[in-house]
Amino acid sequence: MSHLIEINGLKKTFPVYGKTGKIFSQKEYMCAVDNLSFYIEEGETYGLVGESGCGKSTTGRAIVGLTKADGGSILYKGKDLCKLNDKQFRPLRKEIQMVFQNALSALNPRRRIGDILGEILEIHGMKDADERREQVIETLKKVGLSEEHYFRFPHELSGGQVQRLGIASALIIGPRLIVCDEPVSALDVSIQAQILNMLIELQKELRISMLFISHDIGVIRFISDRIGVMYLGTLTEEASTETLFANPLHPYTKMLFDAVPDPYITNREFHALTGEQPVRTQAFQGCAFYNRCPYASDRCKIETPEFKEVESGHKVACHMVS
Amino acid sequence: MMQENKKEIESMQDPILEIRNLRVLFPVHKKWLPAVDGVDLTIQPGEITGIVGESGSGKSVMSQSVLRLRDHDTAVRYEGEILFEKENLLKWSLKQMRNIRGNRISVIFQDPLNSLSPVHTVESQLMEVLILHKKISKEEAKKKSVQMLKMIGIPNPENCMKKYPFELSGGMQQRVMIAIALACEPKLLIADEPTTALDVTIQEQILYLIQDLNKKLGMSILFITHDLGAVSNLCHSVKVMYLGQIVEDAKTEELFTHPLHPYTKGLLACIPHLAVERRKELPTIPGSVPSLSHIPEGCHFCTRCHEADERCRKMPPPVVEATPGHTVKCWKYAEGGKKNEVGV
Numbered sequence: 001m002s003h004l005i006e007i008n009g010l011k012k013t014f015p016v017y018g019k020t021g022k023i024f025s026q027k028e029y030m031c032a033v034d035n036l037s038f039y040i041e042e043g044e045t046y047g048l049v050g051e052s053g054c055g056k057s058t059t060g061r062a063i064v065g066l067t068k069a070d071g072g073s074i075l076y077k078g079k080d081l082c083k084l085n086d087k088q089f090r091p092l093r094k095e096i097q098m099v100f101q102n103a104l105s106a107l108n109p110r111r112r113i114g115d116i117l118g119e120i121l122e123i124h125g126m127k128d129a130d131e132r133r134e135q136v137i138e139t140l141k142k143v144g145l146s147e148e149h150y151f152r153f154p155h156e157l158s159g160g161q162v163q164r165l166g167i168a169s170a171l172i173i174g175p176r177l178i179v180c181d182e183p184v185s186a187l188d189v190s191i192q193a194q195i196l197n198m199l200i201e202l203q204k205e206l207r208i209s210m211l212f213i214s215h216d217i218g219v220i221r222f223i224s225d226r227i228g229v230m231y232l233g234t235l236t237e238e239a240s241t242e243t244l245f246a247n248p249l250h251p252y253t254k255m256l257f258d259a260v261p262d263p264y265i266t267n268r269e270f271h272a273l274t275g276e277q278p279v280r281t282q283a284f285q286g287c288a289f290y291n292r293c294p295y296a297s298d299r300c301k302i303e304t305p306e307f308k309e310v311e312s313g314h315k316v317a318c319h320m321v322s
Numbered sequence: 323m324m325q326e327n328k329k330e331i332e333s334m335q336d337p338i339l340e341i342r343n344l345r346v347l348f349p350v351h352k353k354w355l356p357a358v359d360g361v362d363l364t365i366q367p368g369e370i371t372g373i374v375g376e377s378g379s380g381k382s383v384m385s386q387s388v389l390r391l392r393d394h395d396t397a398v399r400y401e402g403e404i405l406f407e408k409e410n411l412l413k414w415s416l417k418q419m420r421n422i423r424g425n426r427i428s429v430i431f432q433d434p435l436n437s438l439s440p441v442h443t444v445e446s447q448l449m450e451v452l453i454l455h456k457k458i459s460k461e462e463a464k465k466k467s468v469q470m471l472k473m474i475g476i477p478n479p480e481n482c483m484k485k486y487p488f489e490l491s492g493g494m495q496q497r498v499m500i501a502i503a504l505a506c507e508p509k510l511l512i513a514d515e516p517t518t519a520l521d522v523t524i525q526e527q528i529l530y531l532i533q534d535l536n537k538k539l540g541m542s543i544l545f546i547t548h549d550l551g552a553v554s555n556l557c558h559s560v561k562v563m564y565l566g567q568i569v570e571d572a573k574t575e576e577l578f579t580h581p582l583h584p585y586t587k588g589l590l591a592c593i594p595h596l597a598v599e600r601r602k603e604l605p606t607i608p609g610s611v612p613s614l615s616h617i618p619e620g621c622h623f624c625t626r627c628h629e630a631d632e633r634c635r636k637m638p639p640p641v642v643e644a645t646p647g648h649t650v651k652c653w654k655y656a657e658g659g660k661k662n663e664v665g666v
Contacts, residue, residue: 189548192594193607218594222601261555263578264595
């Protein structure tokens, strides 16, 4: 297997306005993603997990080209996606697609489903209307919808069906990589299971790679081959799913896993206080997790821990683990 | 400690809230459709009762009817009784209701930012409840507000008082909501998906807070969620709702160790929890919750139940007490049903 996509030192900053609250004061920047590196292999599912605000969605959007990265590179088939302009990016859109959390807002409410999906094909060069129609119906069937949905509007569908449609619109032009940004978070568990089963089935059939972004540890574990745990814009730990769950090393990973409510453990005592994620500024130094870490020492405050491999395929950024 | 707490609850007699055969109907196309269809529920003082169900199962409508929150914006019809400390809330005027809201019964919602006023500071929102209900002076209210924020675990409460809700993080907003809800020391707290919008670590903190406050203040909590994990960790007893009806009702441990209703079993099976085999097909509940205008004639769950037979489709099932304290609304456990399966 070769690396389908390789992300090296990705960086994305957003301006925040000065602490005085004045609009015209000196701009400050917060780093949504900082020095993030990982790769996805052909046919693999890579899971990105972390709390909201840790930059997992920004990473996904940078890969699809919805946000311009400020630094680093995204190598796809030898091309650096960060350096392409819109026109050069367009042919690659066909190969890298995205599934959003709220599919209903990602679909045009005034157009029929057949038109929405057909338009994607038209833009990517399928001129024959009959051919388009055929392909649309085929894709609808693939995601568990049927021909009768062709003339319906998105709002007529239930939550699960809309998400199926969102997946259909990503799959219809035959991508190599799909970025799934919290595709099941808004769904009920029974529907969530249906969608997860379908994604796995489709992935096997079409041999696509997936970047699966979620804050739900159970879901991430279920679907991913390898997992990256993100905190405050960087990876804190990365390993294959089995290794990560058998032997989590980073204190943040442990904390995250401990907080997962398990329906089969009744009357568990909750933990009191673990703090919250701070904002990362550019002048940031030390370990990102410093203020919440139970094992933090003075060294963690000053020195940024290196993201290094402790065993084959298992990387951790922590001074305490060596 | 939890065990002792449970025994205490069982020994107490007078329930704080009693809902009897409640139906809540909304007009759709000139017909009255029941969003809540015959719910019975009792909450003892100090008890945490969990209600689980998918979206559209009527759990929020039911909890909102306790405070009659729907009366203002929609046509709504109530049938049955909601007895709070033996008084039927459905017979009360809206003026009387206003006295009870936020005072003796409080509610916290899923999205704190939508429930808090964006143009008032935390201070004025917290003090408003106290001044309105407790009729105390501004100074006293201010002192009490700071105390509340401290109890809720907000670092530097004086500073927080001066802030607007949007300046706070999601977890902090939810804490402020809880502080407002608890300011008047209510007898009953309705928590409508209070942690759904939060991260797991923040959820952990909020659940800890709710559990802690329940122990300290001894108030009853009606905890509504779709997250079975949160319920099992927090609640003393759990009710599973489907399409406006309670289909199963048991003590928490009993429900999770011996789920009886096919819906409960299905819900539990389709969670990808940490012991499930990876990438292996998850069991699902086929289809989705039907809309109110398409409620099936017999058992509400029959369209999605793989064990449904002719009788389930024709006649609504009775509520059966399978084991003491564990009731289930299913033909499977009724007299003359497949009785030998009870308790398996």
